[in-house]
Amino acid sequence: MYLEISNPMDYRVALYIRLSKEDESEEPSQSVQNQESLLREFVQQHRLSVYDTYIDDGWSGTSFDRPAFQRMIADIEAKKVNMVITKDLSRLGRDYIMTGHYMERYFPEHRVRYISLLDGIDTGVDSTANDITPFRAIMNDMYAKDISKKIKSVKRDKQRKGQFIGGKPVYGYKMHPTEKNKIVIDEEVAPIVRWIFSLALSGMSCRNIAALLNQERVPTPATYAGLPVAKPGPYTGLWSSERVSQMLQNETYIGNMVQGHSVKISYKSKKCLKQDPANWVVVEGTHEPLVDLETFQKVRMLVNSRKYTRSRTYDFLLKGLIFCHECGYPLAVLNRKNTKGEDVLYFVCRTYQRFTKADKVE
Structure with a gap:
């Protein structure tokens, strides 16, 4: 002084x-x-x-x-x-x-x-x-x-013990009212989760399930949890096929605690890197399941059977430079043949492509 x-x-x-x-x-x-x-x-x-x-x-x-x-x-x-x-x-x-x-x-x-x-x-x-x-x-x-390092070590130890350390439990669950780091079934939305699995088990695609949920005006997980939206767009608050697909393959619904999907780049940065599923921390039987194991496995097989890899045999100079005026995401390019049978490249908004039929079920 x-x-x-x-x-x-x-x-x-x-x-x-x-x-x-x-x-x-x-x-x-x-x-x-x-x-x-x-x-x-x-x-x-x-x-x-x-x-x-x-x-x-x-x-x-x-x-x-x-x-x-x-x-x-x-x-x-x-x-x-x-x-x-x-x-x-x-x-x-x-x-x-x-x-x-x-x-x-x-x-x-x-x-x-x-x-x-x-x-x-x-x-x-x-x-x-x-x-x-x-x-x-x-x-x-x-x-x-x-x-x-100390905080990271403590969190990792809790994950290995099957204790929930995230901010919000997955859709269908909520924090235990008295026990810390434990989740229980959220009876308010649990029927919706079971309905989604039953629709998938009947053979309905993730895209059509998402369209049906939007048609029935079912709040999305983010909307239900009251999470803020950084960049609201025309399709904010709508279900997508990706969201449905992730839910149908999430082992949390069979009573397993799944954590460690991402890891922070550095203690100085908030950015996170997605982890390979092999590096996720999965602990079995930590809470009450929402879906039985047989149903979950059948649904997973159906979802995986519809996956395919699209080969890209072309590239374009403006990749990553042109953005959608509505949602703000980069435009993609599709290769389609015109009436003359010639290959033509078209710009397309992937967001619109995902939600274009959000108000009706095929």
Whole structure:
């Protein structure tokens, strides 16, 4: 707390506070209230004017896409803020690359003075504390990586024990009212799941089942769960043959817990990679089945018997560059013969192709 501000009237201060879920298990001094108390004590001692306080409670330091942080950046861009104060460097972030970007490039370019109280960092003066800042950032990053490994190990262990660790159970199930990490049948939509399996067992295709569900105005799993839609389109809220096919082959409906469909690329990224089914974590007999094993196996055989691979003997230069004006997805190209028997390439929207008969059953 030895930092000195010689010209306090020149600064409009942003107090930035961050607390991640992992930090909640640390010492009480990491709490939001104590961080704010420490920062306000500092600004009062140095007669600084606080423009606003920015609090990201429950946000990881490995990502800078935090609401309060982005609001602070917007105020910096608008020249409303020219000083940022945090309790320590890890509150700013734990990704050493992005932390270095803001400290070494962004803040100086926008004439913002950054102060980290407990680390003694002050970009407004030359000091040895500033010189070792990159090393502090790397240590904070390593801490985040270690925490990520521990959390991943715990989750993997729960998966192997057949405990549900996802956000929402599959359609037809809900969380147990009293037992944690356990799912039970959702009697409200369970009849719909059984109906879908009975339709498939009778020989109806996934496409026609989806069309019938849409005709009967049955809410989709996403709609029923109340999940937000990132990019609503003309076919949002409709069943598709892919959705039906996935349900008919999901072993969760015979009482097996199936998890690990995807894995995060890195502890710094939210992007996930789909896993090969061979790498999924499947534990048998963890909950009450919705469908008997014999029915499930017969339906799976019927679904797989309809699969075929379409050979592509052509390519086109505009692949991935032309998008559907309605749904926003890339247009595909089909090779069809015209009345003269000549091969002609046609652009087609796969989304429209999937839902074009959504209002009627063939």
